[in-house]
Amino acid sequence: MKNFFPGPGVRHVLAAASLVLAAQAAWALQPFKVQDIRVEGLQRVEPGTIFASLPMRVGDEYTDEKGAAAIRALFALGLFKDVKLEAQGNVLVVVVEERPTVAEVEFAGIKEFDKDQLKKAMRDVGVVEGRPFDKALADRAEQELKRQYLNKSLYGAEVVTTVTPVERNRVNLTFTVTEGEPAKIKDISIVGAKAFSESTLTDLFDLDTGGWLSWYTKSDRYSRAKLNADLESLRSYYLTRGYMEFRIDSTQVAIAPDKQSISIIVNVTEGPRYVVSGVTLAGNYLDRDDEFKSLITIKPGEPYNANAVTDTIKAMTDHFGNFGYAFAKVEAVPEVDRENNRVQLELRADPSRRAYVRRINIDGNNRTRDEVVRREFRQYEASWYNGEKIRLSRDRVDRLGFFTEVGVETQEVPGAPDQVDLLVHVTEKPTGMIQIGAGYSTAEKISLTFGIKQENVFGSGNTLGVDVNTGKFNRTIVLSTTDPYFTQDGISRTLDVFYRTQRPYQYQGGDYKLVTEGGSVRFGIPFSELDTVYFGAGVERTRIKSGTNIPAAYLAYADKYGDSSFAIPLTIGWSRDDRDSALAPNSGRLQKITTELSLAGDARYAKFGYQYQQYIPLTKRYTLAFNGELGYGKGLSGRPFPVFKNYYSGGLGSVRGFDQGTLGPRDVTGAILGGTKKITFNTEFMAPFPGAGNDRTLRWFVFVDVGNVYGDNDPWSLKELRASAGLGLSWISPLGPLRLAWGQPIRKFAGDKIQRLQFQIGTSF
Template identity: 60%
Template sequence: MRLKSIFVLRTVAAVVAGLVAHAAIALEPFAVRDIRVEGLQRVEAGTVFASIPVRVGDTYSDEKAAASIRSLFALGLFKDVRIEAKDGVLVVVVEERPTIADVEFSGSKEFDKDILKKALRDIGLADGRPYDKALVDRAEQELKRQYISKSMYTTEIVTTVTPIERNRVNLSFAVSEGDVAKIKEIRIVGARAFTESRLLDLFDQDTGGWLSWYTKSNRYSRTKLNADIETLRSFYLTQGYLEFKVDSTQVAISPDKQGMNITVNVTEGDRFAVSRIKLAGNYLGKEEEFQSLITIKAGEAYNSDQVAQTTKAFSDYYGNFGYAFGRAEAKTDIDRATNQVEITLVGDPSRRAYVRRINVAGNDRTRDEVIRREFRQLEASWYDGEKIRQSRNRVDRLGYFKEVTMDTQEVPGTQDQVDLTVNVVEKPTGSISLGAGVSSADGLGLTFGFRQENAFGSGSSLGVEVNTSKYNRTLVFNTTNPYFTEDGVSRTINLAQRTSKPYTDIDSYSVQTTGASMVFGVPFTESDTVFLGGGFDRTEIIPGTLLPTVYQDFANEFGLVTYSLPLTAGWSRDTRDSALVPSTGRVLRLNGEWSVAGDLRYVRSTAQVQQFFPVSKKTTLALNAQVDLGMGTDGLNYPVLKNYALGGLGSVRGFEQGSLTTATQRAAVIAAGGLTTGIAPGGPKKITLNAELLSPFPGGGSDRTLRWFGFVDVGGIYGPNDPVVLDDMRASVGVGVSWISPVGPLRLAFAKPIRQFDGDKMQSLAFQIGTSF
């Protein structure tokens, strides 16, 4: 019906235009003495004069009259155009289209109004544009298309046009969104080698779960369905089904437009095993080296991932020798009689090239030098694929960018030169750390910190940590310059002021510690760094009521005010695939501290290893082991104020932060009839063991930024004369949620102790932003 109406309107318009043209043509040609325009309100007269092909002094003719009318209508600014002639004067009479003054939306909840306005602007409907009924009809269809993309098929849109002064109109789109159409069923027909449930687990779209309100995985999207089908195809190709194909995909919507049924029809074909792998082409006389890069295994099922990994490794290896355009292609020879396939890897190094120029793009805030100093590939040097990969990874590990890509472009007019462009997408580098814990004894405890990793785009970091609880007050400032020297030696400065007052009584004792340190990090390899530094500590015990006996003994031996000058040395190796969401790799750390001067003489050391194992494509097992040891030197006792603490986040969850005691301390409490005033928790020896199994949150699909985890924590704290025995260890189990939020990694964990001792303080719920393990 709408098409018929449009046809009638166009026919009438053509007839009217023909009549007007005929009226103009009926005039005898004459010389134009003047041209006037009537009916203009907002359009400039110069626009009309510039559009018509007639000028003063020209001879007015039939063709020019018709061309003038066509040109003015083509502007889209006028509803009607007439040309009148009298005594050699042409009068162009126009009726302007109304101008759109404002576009408003009501009832829209799914989309932000700015998004809808942009969609209309793209089709030519916006403030200040001429009003056109045809464009309004297109606008309604575009708005419905936007809602259909969100599976809202029942959306209705009513347009209201309100005329206002100065030949303007206001447009109002009233949206009735309706309900979202949900996926009710997904079927895969024709699959025999794998169960339907196994294949549906590969899909991002599903029939919904209790978290679908967040993931929206049960909303139909053609784009997502195509991606799921490609995932299905890739899965079969990794399992040896070389001739797998998707025959058809049907999407049926229920009569009420509230439910979607999806059916995918597939043909699996036969499963093929690899019979032989051979090389062909030019391998630069390094066939053995290329052979070692092959991950395809003869005798096993064909695996497209292994083939792609091998060809990519060949191309990368060509790049190590300067062949920037080296490629490898895998050709298959299928024997259907035996269900075997022979793979021929054809290598072509192409030509050798060197890098003319390296460009940096996308760094609006970060300085060029911050990115360029991470490069291992140099300008005017032979193209080196390994150095380029190292450069890209080093820029990515800075943590300043959402995305880092490296593009290679041939230099026009040359055969052996390329330009490299590193494209970065910046992200906010400021982060807030917030810690909270709930315990039955002390209620809610809070800590706060702020860190800017890329201060002023310089690559240096600034950090502040504040704890304002009623028992422990902390103020810590630190800054790191990763390129204190041009060779990449980093420098870290730490300043700290800590006050501990375990009791709220006015006359209660307190301990105040002031410290400063400077540490230099010297990189030895791409993943190994050695740290060397020194510091200064001042500690003061302010006597008062409830002063623990161990603190009084410390004061008797060293004094109420003590000074120390510790030297530090350490080493770290980090081979994780990701700093925020690792799935494979290892972190090794060794740190030592030796107080060589002052009132206190001691050594402290820490050894830590973290290992990440990919249990499956979506699940990761994370293991952590840490051993801390401290002892006195020069015949002096180990200072109790340097004791390690155990309990809470970062050690054994389920217990209050830093509250766990040693066997000797527990025995002293028993001997004192349950009194703890003479006891200070912690000790010079500590062992911490953690295991976590992380998986995408139920209903969250493959989103790795939102995960749940189950954990087991085991830890022990020991006094200077206590033996390290397993019977003195605490243990806990629990579950939690991990989310990579815009302000940093967030963790919420619920823990239950499974091994504890009398007097232990429990903390079942722990919340933290700013930690990754």
């Protein structure tokens, strides 16, 4: 059944009338001395709640005033529809009728939201199972639902509330929603802009009038929060180009009568363009004026730049923090020469008082243990406040990869002006990751790779993973676990157990196999906040199982050194990573050096590798990326480099456009042998996907790849390099980073195997 409720004004009149009538009922009682108090009509409310609210006790004199006050107090609890006072002799009887409680909350017609999300919104306004129900509560629920839809640009959404009584004085609430179509942004106008074209300014906005990809980005749906962010981008654009007095006068958002289109008009005043004439210091700089002057990024003679001013103030404030001055203030005071459009800036500093950290509190880690966060901190409790160490600690916690947000807030300690507490707030994210890859070639047909990794097992910070490759010629299973704090000093330990069967890419059929099984242990020692040195050891056994069409190189190796080769490889390496993100980097670099030595056993060799990645932000939207890799292998103790340790190139991760692993030396049968030397260069230009605005999770890129592998007796030859170019799509999907690439060889040789379309989840370059 559907209930149609009176408006708020009518309800207030009815409530007032009921209180008057109830008070009159109370006044009808003659004064008497209360010898007992009895409550009738209770179903769920505890009697103690009634007794605690009554303004009288046993032994008190009952009066009209006390009776009226008792009724008002009981109605104020919000638990009762009706309250009456009766007298049976000298016994005061309180008769109540409880309001029904909410039994269930259901939604119908919901498509835009997850129902759990709406139930949470209902709880925030008091609509929750077990809570007393009244009509005002239903009104609040309807208004909250409409507000949720307004945030999604669904201005035509209609909500009808159905109240269904059930047993035990309860009701079921059903909110039936007719969502309608979302209102789309029809146009965005910026009035008053003269220095820059309107198209230049609207390109700064994440909101737009839509494109063919708007179904994914929803950039043509109005949102007040998004508009505010866009207005800040507009303000920042002007303030960083000399327009110090730029202001946004007003913003009008007009909705069409059919509630299907929206027009946005932004009125601005640009003001004159100012040039900085000079920068001076004032105040107390701890007798370190030269140090603080070196932090100034404001350049006299150039247009006023609000970002440079903000960065300078922040750098100075942070530098004060390095000496323990947690409450330091730096203010930029402008002296404006309007006649010549010049501005002189005075930086006034007040270091205030020095402080030390009393306590570090962690919030938001519902799953991750406190120690996983605390062991990354370089700022310690009961030590002097050090801003640099706090920033470093925040970055280290962020680089764990367990949290979507990491923030550190400084809180003053009441009554202790020289102490602060640090509140570390984290927002956890799912740390399980699935890696899936697939490819197609005339040799492998369809090959699949699968991996699952849990980076924060049981909130311990440890990593556990398994990788599986189901290729026709290459099959692998690897189990690995990493303890990042194997010692309290931050030395990590990684254990691997693996089993591989290979038939390096060849096109003549055959049933031979290379079977490698073994395990390894590696340790990582942090020498600085960015540099880590790795070393470890392993045990491997590789068996060459003969079969049809086995390459002659494998037969020759088996004839001389046996079908089974035992090795004890020792590994040592170094890495430095200062990229701003591991998933979607925009700036920074990554460097790695790896060395593998086997000095004992049947297979004796050395293997060296170097990788360099650089990300250069061209603008907010565009990034230029470089990747280079070199590899070199050499046999030791008079033995050749083991053929089963050769490098391979071609495909994703090396030279796209060529079939996976098919570049390099071959034998007379056409079997791919790989090589002892490898070189790879990749260049990418990345930009937001058309129609996706500034969304960095979905980008397209163009690339140029160059590379090859060479045999042990072959020289490094630029003439033998293969090259390709193409375009691709990068998407940070729920399963991990997905890369789809279409490559066209631009330098190839006879016999090269081409594979133009390739994709993989969980890879870069």
